[in-house]
Amino acid sequence: AQRVTQPEKLLSVFKGAPVELKCNYSYSGSPELFWYVQYSRQRLQLLLRHISRESIKGFTADLNKGETSFHLKKPFAQEEDSAMYYCALSGAFYAGGTSYGKLTFGQGTILTVHP
Amino acid sequence: EAGVTQFPSHSVIEKGQTVTLRCDPISGHDNLYWYRRVMGKEIKFLLHFVKESKQDESGMPNNRFLAERTGGTYSTLKVQPAELEDSGVYFCASGDRARSEQYFGPGTRLTVT
Numbered sequence: 001a002q003r004v005t006q007p008e009k010l011l012s013v014f015k016g017a018p019v020e021l022k023c024n025y026s027y028s029g030s031p032e033l034f035w036y037v038q039y040s041r042q043r044l045q046l047l048l049r050h051i052s053r054e055s056i057k058g059f060t061a062d063l064n065k066g067e068t069s070f071h072l073k074k075p076f077a078q079e080e081d082s083a084m085y086y087c088a089l090s091g092a093f094y095a096g097g098t099s100y101g102k103l104t105f106g107q108g109t110i111l112t113v114h115p
Numbered sequence: 116e117a118g119v120t121q122f123p124s125h126s127v128i129e130k131g132q133t134v135t136l137r138c139d140p141i142s143g144h145d146n147l148y149w150y151r152r153v154m155g156k157e158i159k160f161l162l163h164f165v166k167e168s169k170q171d172e173s174g175m176p177n178n179r180f181l182a183e184r185t186g187g188t189y190s191t192l193k194v195q196p197a198e199l200e201d202s203g204v205y206f207c208a209s210g211d212r213a214r215s216e217q218y219f220g221p222g223t224r225l226t227v228t
Contacts, residue, residue, distance in 0.1 A: 004157075044206065046216045049216070101148070101163055101170070103160060108158075
């Protein structure tokens with residue numbers, strides 16, 4: 001079974017401070033990992049995916065297969081980063097009738113960046 | 116380009132009634148997904164359409180839920196009869212390929228009283 005764990009429901013930092021949102025996963029195979037973000041009054045949107053190896057809005061995330069983690073990091077948080085962040089996993093292959101398109105989400109972390 | 120749209124944005128019904136939620140994906144997206152977030156829980160997968168075919172419906176909670184995607188365009192999710200535990204936010208997402216980015220709709224908040 002695939003599972004995503006985000007241990008922190010709430011995370012508060014001050015503007016300019018580093019921020020790290022933790023994500024651990026379990027999956028018997030090679031998954032694809034994502035971070036989705038939902039800003040206030042907006043819809044859920046993709047922030048970044050591990051295969052892209054991009055930095056979006058100053059955020060980066062590295063897939064650590066040994067620790068089965070995909071933590072999201074930003075060196076200097078901004079007030080506009082305040083949002084709900086979801087880590088999500090997609091399986092990398094079909095297994096029986098299982099779609100590799102579906103996303104398995106963590107419970108989400110509410111990030112608040114104080115001025 | 117219009118994004119994924121969902122209707123209604125909010126629905127309040129009584130236990131035992133029927134509700135139908137609608138999702139219009141981004142034009143040309145063959146893959147359509149339904150998810151839901153029950154209060155205090157994570158967002159959970161319900162099912163996945165590829166065009167008009169159900170690719171994976173392993174997340175559907177029980178036979179009170181029926182999803183359709185006639186013609187491979189918009190999709191409906193019917194709950195009949197609704198129970199209290201069905202309350203939550205129902206999200207629809209679409210993508211042009213199975214492993215591509217999924218674009219989410221704004222969600223439908225369903226309240227069963």
